[in-house]
Amino acid sequence: MKTLSLSLRQQKLLGLIQRSRSHITGAELARQLGVSPRTIRNDIADLNQSLLPFDAQILSEKSKGYLFHCENPKDFPVLAKNDINFLTKEDRVRYLAFQLCLSDIPINLFDLEEEMAVSHTTLNNDLHLLKMHYVQSTPYIRLSQQKDYIEFEKDERKRRIILNRLFYVDWDYEGRSNAYYGYHFLDSDVLNLIMEEIPRHLQRYHIQMEDTNLVALNLAVAIMYHRITAGHGLPKAPALPKQDTAAMYAAKDLMDALELQLHCSFCQEERDSIYQNIASGHLLEADKLNFCTVSQHFGPITIEMADHYLTQIREIFDIDLSNDEDFYITLLQYIRSLQLPFLSLNTQGNIDIAKENLLIEFEFAYLFQEAAQRYLGYFIDQSELLYLAYCISGALEYYYFHHPEYKLKTVICSQLNLTALWSLKRKVLGAFANYIDVIGLLPVNQKSAYDFIQAELVLATVRKQITDSPGTDLLYISSFFHTGDIRQIESYLKNQRIRRMSGFSLSYFRELLQQAYWHENQEGGTHFAIIEALASDFINDHLTDAVFTQDILRREATSSFAFCPGILFLHSLVPAAETRLSVMTLKHRMVWNSHKIRIILMASFRQEDAPLLLGLLHLFYDTHYDADALMKLKTRKDVLDYYNKD
Numbered sequence: 001m002k003t004l005s006l007s008l009r010q011q012k013l014l015g016l017i018q019r020s021r022s023h024i025t026g027a028e029l030a031r032q033l034g035v036s037p038r039t040i041r042n043d044i045a046d047l048n049q050s051l052l053p054f055d056a057q058i059l060s061e062k063s064k065g066y067l068f069h070c071e072n073p074k075d076f077p078v079l080a081k082n083d084i085n086f087l088t089k090e091d092r093v094r095y096l097a098f099q100l101c102l103s104d105i106p107i108n109l110f111d112l113e114e115e116m117a118v119s120h121t122t123l124n125n126d127l128h129l130l131k132m133h134y135v136q137s138t139p140y141i142r143l144s145q146q147k148d149y150i151e152f153e154k155d156e157r158k159r160r161i162i163l164n165r166l167f168y169v170d171w172d173y174e175g176r177s178n179a180y181y182g183y184h185f186l187d188s189d190v191l192n193l194i195m196e197e198i199p200r201h202l203q204r205y206h207i208q209m210e211d212t213n214l215v216a217l218n219l220a221v222a223i224m225y226h227r228i229t230a231g232h233g234l235p236k237a238p239a240l241p242k243q244d245t246a247a248m249y250a251a252k253d254l255m256d257a258l259e260l261q262l263h264c265s266f267c268q269e270e271r272d273s274i275y276q277n278i279a280s281g282h283l284l285e286a287d288k289l290n291f292c293t294v295s296q297h298f299g300p301i302t303i304e305m306a307d308h309y310l311t312q313i314r315e316i317f318d319i320d321l322s323n324d325e326d327f328y329i330t331l332l333q334y335i336r337s338l339q340l341p342f343l344s345l346n347t348q349g350n351i352d353i354a355k356e357n358l359l360i361e362f363e364f365a366y367l368f369q370e371a372a373q374r375y376l377g378y379f380i381d382q383s384e385l386l387y388l389a390y391c392i393s394g395a396l397e398y399y400y401f402h403h404p405e406y407k408l409k410t411v412i413c414s415q416l417n418l419t420a421l422w423s424l425k426r427k428v429l430g431a432f433a434n435y436i437d438v439i440g441l442l443p444v445n446q447k448s449a450y451d452f453i454q455a456e457l458v459l460a461t462v463r464k465q466i467t468d469s470p471g472t473d474l475l476y477i478s479s480f481f482h483t484g485d486i487r488q489i490e491s492y493l494k495n496q497r498i499r500r501m502s503g504f505s506l507s508y509f510r511e512l513l514q515q516a517y518w519h520e521n522q523e524g525g526t527h528f529a530i531i532e533a534l535a536s537d538f539i540n541d542h543l544t545d546a547v548f549t550q551d552i553l554r555r556e557a558t559s560s561f562a563f564c565p566g567i568l569f570l571h572s573l574v575p576a577a578e579t580r581l582s583v584m585t586l587k588h589r590m591v592w593n594s595h596k597i598r599i600i601l602m603a604s605f606r607q608e609d610a611p612l613l614l615g616l617l618h619l620f621y622d623t624h625y626d627a628d629a630l631m632k633l634k635t636r637k638d639v640l641d642y643y644n645k646d
Helices: 008-019 026-033 037-054 073-080 089-102 109-116 120-135 156-168 188-204 211-229 245-262 268-281 300-317 325-339 351-357 359-366 368-376 382-401 418-432 444-449 483-502 506-514 527-540 546-558 612-623 636-644
Strands: 056-061 065-070 143-146 149-152 408-414 436-443 457-460 473-476 517-522 566-571 580-592 595-604
Touching: 008 026, 008 037, 008 065, 008 109, 026 037, 026 065, 037 056, 089 109, 089 120, 089 149, 089 156, 109 120, 120 143, 149 156, 156 211, 188 211, 188 245, 211 245, 211 268, 245 268, 300 325, 300 368, 325 368, 325 382, 351 359, 351 382, 359 368, 359 382, 359 612, 368 382, 408 418, 408 444, 418 436, 418 483, 436 444, 473 483, 483 612, 506 580, 506 612, 506 636, 517 527, 527 546, 527 580, 527 595, 546 566, 566 612, 580 636, 595 612
Parallel strands: 408 436, 408 457, 457 473, 517 580, 566 595
Antiparallel strands: 056 065, 143 149, 580 595
16 A cells, blocks of 8 residues: 655645645745745655655646646545644644654654644643643553653553544544544554454354444554554553453454464453453443343442432432433443443544533533542543433433423414314424423414413414413414424423523522622633632632632533633532622633633532522523623623623
8 A cells, every 4th residue: 555654744735735726835835834935845845756656746836836736546545645734733732642652762852843843832732732631631641751852651551542542533434434544553454354354253242332432442453463563562461350251252253363364463461452342342232231130230339320420410400310210221331331441432523512512411410520539539531421411411301201290381372273273283292292281272362261370381373462371481483383483492491491400590690690709801811810719709708618619620621611602601519608609701802722701700509509500501501692792791780781681
């Protein structure tokens, strides 16, 4: 297979020229890469030498610039695999991690600056982010620095975990042309052979795995092969006990088969590592799991963790999810996966979007941190929290479905004849049967004679005042029940569910805002300084203590409170003596987790007021969220006026 051996800057340069639909000047390339035009000319001369095997070249035309040309289009997809954009900090950090994992000797920082065409300050910032990803988080690898040289500790297992993660995050589930080709490390023929061999052995022993764990297994075997051939095998270790018989035989047969096909030998330590991958991803048989059999399939610590977590939800948010057998089994499997040596999670794109759509569920998920610290000895990360939030989302749907007392008693009032009115009822129930109970179909001219005392909601197809009953809400819908009607009712029902869960009222929030601690038109500062300044309001009045601040800082480090622009809501459920708000408005917007923020709020809660958190989140990020308007609020009066509008 043809490959290109290019420096990072040359890869960036080639990518810029490839993506340009017309000629691009040397001056423009130099500007984008932060180098001189002479450096561009020298790099292009080197590139053209490297491109010869592909029948490709970078054409140069005076007064126009450079243009990429390839004689044989069939080779272009292979070439395109090297089109990696290293202009973002995430790409640079991943490249640093990759080089540190593969290097047998310390790496010179000045060489990295030159290769990546970045400043010393930028490289230091990238190294700080790298430490957050791999040194201060799993696999907790040591990064040592002596003068101008850096290197990862020579722990082969930790290096392989990082390599697996680097390839894993690029995986394309819709095809085989994955981004692993972009790194000159994994041979595509070897990886394809492994990807064909593994399913045969898993199927033979009836082992089912999630896609994410299967991908991680494919990569683990491929990385193992390449590291062994490079002279980096796993160190000697005691034989691993094997409780999963199916995984043990599958791993043995797989390793035996690959030894013959790849003409190499895998020692016991390597075989044990692949067994661990298979056993960790081996799914339990769902049809054998129920309330009566959990003790046969899950350990006592797993069950105790699940029960502790459900107790937390019940005590803090007054919602009992323990009767949902399907959810309970899924929760146990989730906790089991956290306890296994290998856990692979698909991050599903932009995490901030996921958090925005799982706003309430993420708060339920975060309660798990106490159980994680108590039983696992560490706090779980953002991706693990998000997957628990997905699980909670399904549990809450079931919860409302099986609590008919929460269904809104609804009357449909319309000028339509009976058949059309009946059809409208069926459409409403088809979309919202879990949340709505239609108790009456009412002609418009009978509204004055109807007793609305039992009705909580009226859906009307005519824009008239149907009732003055104080406990009855009114929504106008079309006669044909369009998608706009569905969205309107969805929004209304969401408001009602959160209001019921939280006991929140807009009038109480406005009172909290009036009595809040205020820091108007501030200059800002570091994230840590702002959190400390706001938390000191509560601590100085003896409403809480340093544990409150530590909890907020810990959560910010795990999963930033900032997930959208305009407003930032910091909070902790560490019990406080009083439920209070502290508000800071900024003179100039500041960047927090890549979002521009103008208003920062912090909340403390009495233990019995904890459900109010859900209502505040819904208010700040749903019902009263307008990023453009929030960006203009600089004073206490601005904020009060904004939230006093209905």
